[in-house]
Amino acid sequence: MRKNTYIGIATIVLIFGIIVIPKIYKRIANDDVSRGGRMHQEGGEKINDAPDGLIYINQGGVDRKVPPFSFVNQDNDTITNADYKGKVYLVEFFFTRCTDICIPMSHNLIEISKRFEGRDDFGIASFSIDPEHDQPAVLKKYQEEYGVTNPNWNFMTGDRSVIRKLSNEGFYLATNEEGDESDLYHSGLFALIDQNGFIRSRLDPYGNAKPYYRGFVPMNENVPEGGETPEIDILIEDIQKLLK
Template sequence: MSKKTSYSYVGIAFIILVFGILVIPNIIDRFNSDDITRDGSRSKTVSTTKISKKAINSDLVFIEINGVPKKVPTFSFTNQNGETITNKDYLGKVYVVEFFFTTCPTICAPMNRNLVEIQNQFKDFKDFGVASFSIMPKVDTPEVLKAYAENYGVTNPNWNLMTGDPEGTFQLANVGFNIFVSDTQDDFGFEHSGDFALIDKQGFIRSRKDDFGNPKIFYRGFIPEADGEDEDGYVQEITILKEDIAKLLNE
């Protein structure tokens, strides 16, 4: 091998050494700081995860079934204006869910007065609504629901009082929203809870945690905020419901 060839190899080796010392560390730094755009499925997954975490900025948790966040099931009912309302009409809105009937002589009246109070507090938010499902559809026709809404002062255009198939309604309550409703009747009508469910803009059931770190799932809706608690010692939860609605509206 000639001296000239040897000098060429030495020169090339020297250039590679300098490149490794000066250039490669900068490339590594750029990768670590995400300055370089990575192609492929991995980069898309990372990007989606970051956006998702940034979008959810409240401390409200999801109701999970086998580790999967529970979403509102598909439904279709007729509202007080004779319009067909489905779960898709509520996408993009934060809303409260209740199950009631207009002739209820006990908890339904305070439940709906509480909802009207909540409605009035969030009257400036076009992305807030209420979904009220009647559990006595044979009585609660659209005309009856409309009169009921007017009597209670329902003004929010996103508050639908709905009537439909009884079996589908009970299924939606007990399984869809985890709110107890029974088709057993007593002297006061159907047995049902006075709880509200809270739904976020993407259609997921949300709530705060209880003292044991578990999701509350629903909110006690029949005790007025001003009362503090009822005669049985149950504490009102309208205050925390208002706080959590505000959190979801800001997500």
């Protein structure tokens, strides 16, 4: 049974890579999302590290920030982007009925949360792309099933079109387009946000901005040649950089 589960997850990840990732990078390319003025590139070499070793994600000469949002969480409390001010936090889009990539995503977030347990300056924002089903009571049960104890980890629900806009236009983390109800899909990536609401990341080995982290690949996974490598360890490193 366990072997069949891993095969199923591998199949979903493959399909995800074929369908969703090209959408994300098309959005990024069309909107000129690149390294900010704090990083420059000549001949493929980085020449100026950002002060904390991380870059700002730049679009049209402006460092990208989290857009304003307001949703209801698992406790029926209204949560806005202002509640995360002064905190380093992660953003994901998920849904509770997901039986494939959401499972390793949630386990990865649990492990990350444990690393920063007790810190009031770290949080997680999980937005459901299935809000009609994922009402506060459902999200509360999901929180309890995963043993989430971080008070700054909010599972949020709201208007579907608003959540889709936040995902597709605010973060460029692809989800279903408006009117596409055939399946629920999402990117499986995590965004890292600093204390001032800016989206942060690092450069890839080629000197290009790497806006997101693979949240759907389990930690310490043995990856076959050509497979998707885990990125949770480097994400933890980058969270630590921002928290210093």
